[in-house]
Amino acid sequence: MNPFPNQIKDIFPDTASISEARNSALEKLSKTEFPKPEQEVWKYSKIFDLDLKSLSPSLESPDGSKTKASFLDIVESDLVEISDGWLTSGKGNHSSGDSGVYVGSLANTDAYLTNFEKHLIEPKDFFDCLNRSYNPETLLIQIPNGVTLESPIYIKVQSVTSGSVTCPRVIVSLGENSAATIIEHHLSGSGESLSVPVLDAYVGQNSRLKHCVLQDLGKKTWQVSKQNFQLEKDSYLEIFTGAFGGDYARSEIRCELKGRGSEAYLSAAYFGNEEQTLDFRTFQKHEAPNTTSKLLFKGALDGDSRSIYSGLIKVLPEAVRTKAQQTNRNIKLSENAWAESVPNLEIETNDVVCTHASTVAGIDEEQLFYLESKGIETSLAERLIIAGFFDDVISQAGDSLLVGEATSKLTEILGNRFMGQGG
Amino acid sequence: MTNEKFLNIEGLCAKAGDKKVLNGIDIQIKPSEVHAIMGPNGSGKSTLAHVLMGRPGYEVTSGSISIDGVDVLSLQTWQRAQAGMFIVMQQPIEVPGVKISDLLTEVAVASELDPQESLSLLREEAANLKIDESLLDRELNVDLSGGEKKRNETLQLLVSKAKYAILDEIDSGLDVDSLALVAERINRAAKSDQLGVLAITHFNRLLDILEPDQVHVLVDGRIVETGSAELALQLEKDGYQKFLK
Numbered sequence: 001m002n003p004f005p006n007q008i009k010d011i012f013p014d015t016a017s018i019s020e021a022r023n024s025a026l027e028k029l030s031k032t033e034f035p036k037p038e039q040e041v042w043k044y045s046k047i048f049d050l051d052l053k054s055l056s057p058s059l060e061s062p063d064g065s066k067t068k069a070s071f072l073d074i075v076e077s078d079l080v081e082i083s084d085g086w087l088t089s090g091k092g093n094h095s096s097g098d099s100g101v102y103v104g105s106l107a108n109t110d111a112y113l114t115n116f117e118k119h120l121i122e123p124k125d126f127f128d129c130l131n132r133s134y135n136p137e138t139l140l141i142q143i144p145n146g147v148t149l150e151s152p153i154y155i156k157v158q159s160v161t162s163g164s165v166t167c168p169r170v171i172v173s174l175g176e177n178s179a180a181t182i183i184e185h186h187l188s189g190s191g192e193s194l195s196v197p198v199l200d201a202y203v204g205q206n207s208r209l210k211h212c213v214l215q216d217l218g219k220k221t222w223q224v225s226k227q228n229f230q231l232e233k234d235s236y237l238e239i240f241t242g243a244f245g246g247d248y249a250r251s252e253i254r255c256e257l258k259g260r261g262s263e264a265y266l267s268a269a270y271f272g273n274e275e276q277t278l279d280f281r282t283f284q285k286h287e288a289p290n291t292t293s294k295l296l297f298k299g300a301l302d303g304d305s306r307s308i309y310s311g312l313i314k315v316l317p318e319a320v321r322t323k324a325q326q327t328n329r330n331i332k333l334s335e336n337a338w339a340e341s342v343p344n345l346e347i348e349t350n351d352v353v354c355t356h357a358s359t360v361a362g363i364d365e366e367q368l369f370y371l372e373s374k375g376i377e378t379s380l381a382e383r384l385i386i387a388g389f390f391d392d393v394i395s396q397a398g399d400s401l402l403v404g405e406a407t408s409k410l411t412e413i414l415g416n417r418f419m420g421q422g423g
Numbered sequence: 424m425t426n427e428k429f430l431n432i433e434g435l436c437a438k439a440g441d442k443k444v445l446n447g448i449d450i451q452i453k454p455s456e457v458h459a460i461m462g463p464n465g466s467g468k469s470t471l472a473h474v475l476m477g478r479p480g481y482e483v484t485s486g487s488i489s490i491d492g493v494d495v496l497s498l499q500t501w502q503r504a505q506a507g508m509f510i511v512m513q514q515p516i517e518v519p520g521v522k523i524s525d526l527l528t529e530v531a532v533a534s535e536l537d538p539q540e541s542l543s544l545l546r547e548e549a550a551n552l553k554i555d556e557s558l559l560d561r562e563l564n565v566d567l568s569g570g571e572k573k574r575n576e577t578l579q580l581l582v583s584k585a586k587y588a589i590l591d592e593i594d595s596g597l598d599v600d601s602l603a604l605v606a607e608r609i610n611r612a613a614k615s616d617q618l619g620v621l622a623i624t625h626f627n628r629l630l631d632i633l634e635p636d637q638v639h640v641l642v643d644g645r646i647v648e649t650g651s652a653e654l655a656l657q658l659e660k661d662g663y664q665k666f667l668k
């Protein structure tokens with residue numbers, strides 16, 4: 001079911017092949033149903049409250065003056081900016097030189113057609129199809145064999161037009177023996193909007209990718225985000241999600257360990273407030289022997305906010321000697337806050353070490369008593385405990401700009417939360 | 424309110440749930456005095472320490488606790504600490520992600536200590552206790568050895584400028600050398616800095632160094648005998664048999 005008029009011919013700067021892909025996505029979208037409450041993958045979500053009729057897709061590149069302030073603005077010319085799904089600025093310095101690194105519009109290169117297309121995951125559900133149909137311009141980041149990027153690629157992904165459906169799309173392809181770090185900041189205005197970002201990342205043999213997203217969307221923004229990672233032999237992936245904003249913000253992370261010896265480390269920090277719903281669905285799929293994945297998602301829920309963590313570790317029969325972990329920890333800071341945590345294992349071989357754990361609890365009373373007994377007042381002790389709770393996942397993100405921003409965001413939230421209490 | 428300075432525990436009764444755990448405790452600790460509490464397991468020693476500090480889970484049913492004439496029963500835990508009480512817990516709690524230095528900074532701020540002064544005091548006391556300064560960057564009690572935990576607690580006690588220290592089996596988990604280091608420093612704090620000490624222990628090797636003025640025997644939430652340091656020696660020899668019904 002396509003909720004939007006189909007007349008988008010010649011609106012987007014497509015090449016022939018992109019146009020073909022778009023048309024096929026549109027056709028698929030028209031035959032794909034909107035999520036239904038009985039579908040397990042949408043359980044606990046509030047997607048059914050989404051009123052698509054009041055929104056419309058972004059069909060023109062927004063006015064440059066509408067840009068939102070981001071902690072990434074500091075990197076200036078190196079910043080890649082995606083506004084309402086359009087590539088509005090920055091190919092950065094990464095495209096230049098002889099290294100063959102490409103950061104820019106997919107429409108301006110033929111490179112990916114030969115290299116990456118076969119790895120792209122077919123659009124499956126409604127939001128995949130929506131993204132493929134209405135993504136104006138795709139950002140392609142391509143790192144050739146043997147190239148290590150010295151500095152991160154910073155991407156500002158913003159929804160600036162009220163009432164819009166925005167479909168940013170990023171494709172990352174790392175060749176063999178290469179390395180890159182990508183940092184995304186997702187933000188939006190105060191009006192209602194829906195953002196449907198899709199990331200497809202392919203990590204070639206013996207390569208390393210670090211990918212971080214800090215989501216600080218406006219209070220009325222809905223987001224359904226998808227990230228697909230594919231890991232080849234001996235490759236290494238670290239990903240981090242910091243989720244603080246949005247009305248309903250969902251993040252689906254799919255990590256396929258396809259090559260022997262590949263490793264993936266997934267972490268997230270989230271803080272829900274007021275009526276927010278933060279929704280995480282993860283999939284650690286082990287397809288090859290000696291693969292490792294570790295997931296640690298930590299969240300705090302305040303006010304009437306809700307979080308959902310639902311994760312699956314799947315180990316195929318051939319993925320012997322898999323090591324997999326899945327841990328979700330939640331701190332509930334108010335009576336009305338609600339956290340659902342559903343870890344799942346599906347293991348088809350014996351020779352594995354897999355663990356999963358999940359907790360939903362208030363602030364630890366022993367820790368609180370301990371800090372208070374040192375003369376630290378209750379509200380400050382609570383702040384210290386919560387900041388400490390997030391410390392490992394946030395510091396794992398590594399990039400100093402991102403860690404700085406996530407930390408100050410958290411400090412701001414905790415400052416507001418515990419202001420003037422107990423004094 | 425009186426002008427007399429002491430930690431005054433008077434007729435203190437408490438329960439945990441429906442169970443009576445303290446049945447009328449009277450102890451007065453003056454500045455510089457060292458009091459020891461001994462007793463069989465389950466007699467209420469740690470409970471007394473926790474009730475003094477206002478740990479949740481206990482209800483004081485009668486009696487009073489005051490510091491230098493100020494009632495502390497109505498105070499929250501952190502206020503009791505700011506009023507001058509310091510507890511060294513038997514098992515210091517792990518607080519992941521919070522560095523020892525973070526805690527010390529917050530304590531200094533809360534106590535309105537001069538940051539420069541408190542830093543130099545910290546360095547001096549760390550050296551006294553043979554604590555490597557790199558320990559201060561570690562997370563609170565996470566992956567610390569028993570000795571490191573107790574030396575760290577002692578360091579916090581000394582820089583907090585507390586008036587009364589409640590030591591709940593500070594000797595547990597400490598090797599002989601660390602025990603001597605910690606106990607001698609606390610003894611010195613009592614003698615020269617007027618620290619009042621309530622030391623809960625099973626062992627004389629701590630008391631040999633702390634030199635208690637009084638030793639109390641706690642059985643079933645009651646003090647059944649009070650005596651001098653001699654009493655501790657006698658207990659070590661004869662056990663608690665004669666106090667048990």
